[in-house]
Amino acid sequence: MRADVVTIFPAYLEPLRLSLVGRAQERGTLEVRTHDLRAWTSDVHRTVDDAPYGGGPGMVMRPEPWDAALSEIAASDPARRPRVVVPTPAGRPFSQRHAEELAQEPWLVFCCGRYEGIDARVIETWADDEISIGDYVLAGGEVATLVILEAVARLLPGVLGNSASAADDSFSDGLLEAPAYTRPQVWRGVEVPAVLRSGDHAAVARWRRAQALRRTVARRPDLVAQAELSDADRAVLDA
Numbered sequence: 001m002r003a004d005v006v007t008i009f010p011a012y013l014e015p016l017r018l019s020l021v022g023r024a025q026e027r028g029t030l031e032v033r034t035h036d037l038r039a040w041t042s043d044v045h046r047t048v049d050d051a052p053y054g055g056g057p058g059m060v061m062r063p064e065p066w067d068a069a070l071s072e073i074a075a076s077d078p079a080r081r082p083r084v085v086v087p088t089p090a091g092r093p094f095s096q097r098h099a100e101e102l103a104q105e106p107w108l109v110f111c112c113g114r115y116e117g118i119d120a121r122v123i124e125t126w127a128d129d130e131i132s133i134g135d136y137v138l139a140g141g142e143v144a145t146l147v148i149l150e151a152v153a154r155l156l157p158g159v160l161g162n163s164a165s166a167a168d169d170s171f172s173d174g175l176l177e178a179p180a181y182t183r184p185q186v187w188r189g190v191e192v193p194a195v196l197r198s199g200d201h202a203a204v205a206r207w208r209r210a211q212a213l214r215r216t217v218a219r220r221p222d223l224v225a226q227a228e229l230s231d232a233d234r235a236v237l238d239a
């Protein structure tokens with residue numbers, strides 16, 4: 001996968017060189033290219049923003065630099081059309097399913113908005129996906145891009161070691177993760193649930209499913225409504 005990121009703060013994307021996403025890049029599984037939007041300005045002050053029509057607080061990002069940047073990036077591989085993603089509070093809520101969808105794409109381009117956002121005509125012309133990572137306002141799209149790219153990168157083949165698997169992700173079955181434990185067996189007087197030390201894999205699976213169900217009912221009833229529940233699941237919830 002190739003991922004281009006257009007931003008006025010390229011340094012914000014440095015964390016992508018670390019850890020999991022960094023390893024994916026070393027392996028060639030993912031190629032991340034960052035671009036400074038100001039490279040596509042033509043005035044001496046390298047202006048990327050201007051006052052909003054209709055008044056109101058703050059500034060809006062001008063269309064010309066974005067159009068020049070996206071045109072040049074898209075033209076760099078004429079045989080393919082990138083999927084253009086714009087992180088924004090006004091976007092579709094990001095989810096594991098959405099990450100799985102994006103992980104199938106060979107080429108993503110992320111547009112990191114700053115100020116009050118990007119001129120709507122750029123979004124209309126270029127954006128394939130407007131994505132929100134949560135109902136709050138960030139100062140720019142860079143952090144949201146890091147979130148989305150990390151969620152997508154870990155789904156790419158070979159990125160997660162063989163000890164972990166995205167297929168076992170909590171959200172892969174639509175429920176929250178069950179509680180996890182490791183050594184010591186007793187810590188601060190609290191013992192690891194016996195079933196987890198029983199070696200009975202079927203019992204462990206039943207216990208984890210029950211814990212995940214109860215946790216999801218308590219914290220995210222909205223997810224329970226969407227999950228496919230078996231009769232055994234319903235028995236747990238009715239208990």
Ligand SMILES: COc1cc(COC(=O)c2cn[nH]c2)cc(-c2cccnc2)c1
Pocket residue numbers: 086087088089112113114115116117118131132133134135136137138139140141142144
């Ligand atoms: C492209 O347009 C944007 C992008 C961003 C950065 O993304 C987020 O904040 C976000 C992404 N998921 N959740 C939050 C912020 C605004 C914005 C809107 C209103 C006032 N101030 C800023 C507009």
